[in-house]
Amino acid sequence: MNAYEQMTKAEREAELKKVRAEFDALCAKKLSLNMARGKPGAHQLDLSTDMLTIVNDPAQCKIDGIDARNYGELAGLPSAKKLFAEILGVTPEQCFIGGSASLQLMYDAIAKAYSNGMLHSEKPWSKLDTVKWLCPAPGYDRHFKVSQNFGMELITVPMTAEGPDMDLVEELIKDPAVKGMWNVPKYSNPDGIVYSDETIRRLASMKPAAPDFMLMWDNAYCVHEFGCEFKPFADILSLCEQYGNADMVFEFASTSKITFPGAGISVMATSVANQKYLQPLINVQIISYDKVNQLRHVRFLQDKEHTLALMKKHAAILGPKFKTVLDALDAEIAPLDIAQYNRPVGGYFVSLNAMHGTAKRTLQLCKEAGVTMTGAGATFPYGKDPNDSNIRIAPSLPPVEELEQAIAIFCNCLKLSALEKLGL
């Protein structure tokens, strides 16, 4: 029983009155604050200002014998492949460099499965009656929407502290209609969970019934520590290969939260056999991605060591923001025990589970008080949280002083919705 449940009716009535008065006072401030999406703040963007002018004349535009300004090099500049290969621990030949969005590369990989079939597919998936997809949840709403766009049946797999529930996964993949699975293996969105070595081993060694199963490995936060030193991570491509699953895995990363979210570069790392199969299909839609921007990134980030040094500067900005959120939750919410939340050391989110049946109402109250949050349910397939409980908090965008106001409002709304739910 949480603190509110333990109260007498009179105590709860008094508390509700107090909390509602606070809420009204907050609304009267007519604030406009945003903790909705994992958007870096302006100070983080300023860390990459030098990138704007690092490629500044025609001579600078040539690298690896290639003029980055002209057409060509579908799979990207060799030097850009080398940069991502070092960061991910894969080989340059396994890398395909894309534009500003790794989401586009994920979408495209699945879109090819639909229109053309993958390397080991019997036929294009558009010709199948049913395609099912495993969705560890809470998870990333945009992943789920890609699967939904193609009419897949989304299957929720609960997250544990070690990653997705592997007993369940191993059972579900016996169904040949189950064609793939989303994963954010490091600092999962939104839980901030790092998959354990054992979870990763079990995933790499799976034997799905579908020969063209796609293990989607969105390593969005691979170098994104803010609360600890850089944690090395396993090369999932090698691991899958060891277990005879070389063509099963598709790993993605981007510089969206390293340099500029709106003007970064992205990578899809997969087996050379998959690259050979997919690149001619991708060439139907594009001659080459923006190589001048690839070159800016190569010159600015240089290598893994310099990239990690830049990430320390991001951490110095992000760390205090996460502390602001957690300090407020620790002070206002933990003593009441009306919600549980994670304490991530990397990634972009704090995941909070409110009293069942209060997430939607909490976010509605936040909106009324001028704080925009990710919609309730967004972290579950079809946008439906069965418990109406999970809330994703994104502390990165607002400056600390605004964040303090926003999280204070959020704590008030959490309390108010819990009291409303319990009734009098």
Added chain:
Amino acid sequence: MNAYEQMTKAEREAELKKVRAEFDALCAKKLSLNMARGKPGAHQLDLSTDMLTIVNDPAQCKIDGIDARNYGELAGLPSAKKLFAEILGVTPEQCFIGGSASLQLMYDAIAKAYSNGMLHSEKPWSKLDTVKWLCPAPGYDRHFKVSQNFGMELITVPMTAEGPDMDLVEELIKDPAVKGMWNVPKYSNPDGIVYSDETIRRLASMKPAAPDFMLMWDNAYCVHEFGCEFKPFADILSLCEQYGNADMVFEFASTSKITFPGAGISVMATSVANQKYLQPLINVQIISYDKVNQLRHVRFLQDKEHTLALMKKHAAILGPKFKTVLDALDAEIAPLDIAQYNRPVGGYFVSLNAMHGTAKRTLQLCKEAGVTMTGAGATFPYGKDPNDSNIRIAPSLPPVEELEQAIAIFCNCLKLSALEKLGL
């Protein structure tokens, strides 16, 4: 009868001996020249050097109240929409700004028809047995490959001096399985033909049986004159709307041949109703395209007037290259009458029709002599030219001195293949 056909056996034997000796001498030079693709040359790329540094600090990254570095603005910066809207004669609301490739936007539009259906579709096209597509030919190989990728049945429509054969088009669209048509209305690839006003009017006023017919309007060379003043063109969106076909047309353009081919920006212009329908579907695959690069283009190109001034500088480089090609053909080929060719005043290609049955052989000989050309047949659906005749010459990439060598080799190979074909 051409000059070779009119020769006696002995004359032809002597000519063959002479032409083959020239060919052998050319091969001995071991050259490596390229007239394969419509790639701008280095001097053209240098015209946009200022764009590399035009957005050079954080304050410069803000426009229209938007920080171009961060996520957001799926349809592009308002100022980028305004720029393309002025050039195309459409409204900003009708514009969606994409990444470095307009081909990607064309592919995506058709891919959405497949996976989701278009605004007026009964169901996704992947659920239909047959989809047919009209392909004016000679045409652009990459267009045809997009259609082929989705398993469409490609129907060849002959090109006339006025554009596609409209009598045939008006007949073919009575079939509800005919879902769309490729067009390059200005300086068509490869013929360099500008559609006549009457052709454009007939296209805009078509009444296809398919309610979701897509008139694909690739205005790739809309401001790309090199041999005359800028020719204004009709706004196809307004024209279609006048005839009750507002949602039928999708117009595309890019800066690939204005600024940098490998680092430009692109646009899809279509009705506001289509934009409202398509943008949420596009949002499933991408949060936003590279807005910093959009901003570079806005600041560098400024408006239509400045863009046209830049195109004059391109013309000053391209004009002499096309003259080199045409002068050589006029001197070497025209007197023999063994091939016919167009005299374009814009675009990127010279289209040549060789003696039937000699295009493949000509290009094979070119290859042996060190000149890379677009593959024979590439300008026809399925890569099959029924007459083995059409050859696309792309003079833009090599410097004039290399181009002189390349076109001399090409003329020699044309003669040799004609003589071989006629036999002794």
